[in-house]
Amino acid sequence: TQLLEQSPQFLSIQEGENLTVYCNSSSVFSSLQWYRQEPGEGPVLLVTVVTGGEVKKLKRLTFQFGDARKDSSLHITAAQPGDTGLYLCAGPGGGYQKVTFGTGTKLQVIP
Amino acid sequence: EAQVTQNPRYLITVTGKKLTVTCSQNMNHEYMSWYRQDPGLGLRQIYYSMNVEVTDKGDVPEGYKVSRKEKRNFPLILESPSPNQTSLYFCASSPMTSGTSSWGNEQYFGPGTRLTVT
Numbered sequence: 001t002q003l004l005e006q007s008p009q010f011l012s013i014q015e016g017e018n019l020t021v022y023c024n025s026s027s028v029f030s031s032l033q034w035y036r037q038e039p040g041e042g043p044v045l046l047v048t049v050v051t052g053g054e055v056k057k058l059k060r061l062t063f064q065f066g067d068a069r070k071d072s073s074l075h076i077t078a079a080q081p082g083d084t085g086l087y088l089c090a091g092p093g094g095g096y097q098k099v100t101f102g103t104g105t106k107l108q109v110i111p
Numbered sequence: 112e113a114q115v116t117q118n119p120r121y122l123i124t125v126t127g128k129k130l131t132v133t134c135s136q137n138m139n140h141e142y143m144s145w146y147r148q149d150p151g152l153g154l155r156q157i158y159y160s161m162n163v164e165v166t167d168k169g170d171v172p173e174g175y176k177v178s179r180k181e182k183r184n185f186p187l188i189l190e191s192p193s194p195n196q197t198s199l200y201f202c203a204s205s206p207m208t209s210g211t212s213s214w215g216n217e218q219y220f221g222p223g224t225r226l227t228v229t
Contacts, residue, residue, distance in 0.1 A: 004153075041220075093156060097161055099218070
């Protein structure tokens with residue numbers, strides 16, 4: 001099983017601050033996805049990155065896939081309370097149709 | 112509305128009493144999957160299915176069964192639940208690409224089923 005480790009596990013920041021969360025592995029991934037999960041709901045896909053070095057932007061969120069395709073980061077600029085949630089990265093899980101999720105980063109943005 | 116539904120949303124049961132959590136999707140997706148979510152462990156895949164009558168084990172299949180008799184339904188069966196199966200369970204579905212792969216396509220998740228086994 002390929003493992004994805006996320007850091008930090010918890011993050012509590014003030015509204016307007018910037019933050020970066022990380023998703024790391026010792027294995028190479030063909031692609032990675034980022035999901036956000038709000039309390040009481042299932043995860044929702046934010047982005048899929050497929051090329052080493054790729055950068056994708058979604059409004060104030062910037063996603064980067066490492067050149068070696070072993071890591072990814074999510075940077076949020078000027079965080080807002082609506083960004084509060086659990087951020088999960090996901091990748092192919094060792095079997096062609098299996099999925100591995102990271103351990104998650106729980107973000108709290110304080111107004 | 113395109114959605115994945117799960118029932119029940121909450122369930123408290125006792126050790127050894129067989130239970131089934133239903134999952135249904137209305138998007139005609141080939142791929143369906145079950146996950147459990149535990150604090151600090153993220154989501155772990157239990158079983159997945161690539162199409163009717165095609166299922167395979169995820170990373171934590173012990174103590175669970177699944178079946179895929181219809182494309183839209185993918186029930187999760189706990190034949191003899193134990194307290195270590197207390198968890199939050201999610202069903203998800205996804206289209207397959209070119210009939211060979213679901214990876215990279217968006218997974219659509221249900222609202223979750225919170226199961227407590229005493």
